[in-house]
Amino acid sequence: LHARYVLNLLHETRKHLKQLPNISHVSTCYSEEVTVCGDLHGQLDDLFLIFYKNGLPSPSKSYVFNGDFVDRGKQSLEILIILFTFLLIYPKEVYLNRGNHEDHMVNLRYGFTKEVMQKYKVHGKKILRMFQNVF
Numbered sequence: 001l002h003a004r005y006v007l008n009l010l011h012e013t014r015k016h017l018k019q020l021p022n023i024s025h026v027s028t029c030y031s032e033e034v035t036v037c038g039d040l041h042g043q044l045d046d047l048f049l050i051f052y053k054n055g056l057p058s059p060s061k062s063y064v065f066n067g068d069f070v071d072r073g074k075q076s077l078e079i080l081i082i083l084f085t086f087l088l089i090y091p092k093e094v095y096l097n098r099g100n101h102e103d104h105m106v107n108l109r110y111g112f113t114k115e116v117m118q119k120y121k122v123h124g125k126k127i128l129r130m131f132q133n134v135f
Contacts, residue, residue: 003126009088013088033060034063058093069102077112
């Protein structure tokens with residue numbers, strides 16, 4: 001995805017997240033299904049498998065993602081792009097909780113910083129700064 005669109009997505013995601021409370025309440029009534037996921041750690045295939053088995057987020061399919069989206073795997077950036085897009089499309093059905101890997105110092109050690117800089121050589125620093133701001 002071109003850097004301009006990534007930055008635009010990050011800007012819109014930040015704007016949306018700033019409006020949300022610190023604690024989210026998710027309905028688990030009988031007629032509604034909620035899928036809870038955690039620790040994707042840059043493994044895009046795992047996210048695709050979850051969507052394959054449980055369906056994509058939609059008005060009838062809520063998801064809670066409990067952080068640690070990035071680091072270790074090679075496709076952290078793609079995971080965040082997908083999750084942030086679903087968050088903006090379905091703000092009442094997709095919930096993203098920050099994990100300990102959504103932190104600048106942890107990203108430096110475990111690979112997300114390097115991944116962003118390799119994929120976006122020219123705009124990498126700006127994109128990374130915006131990610132840290134969203135985190």
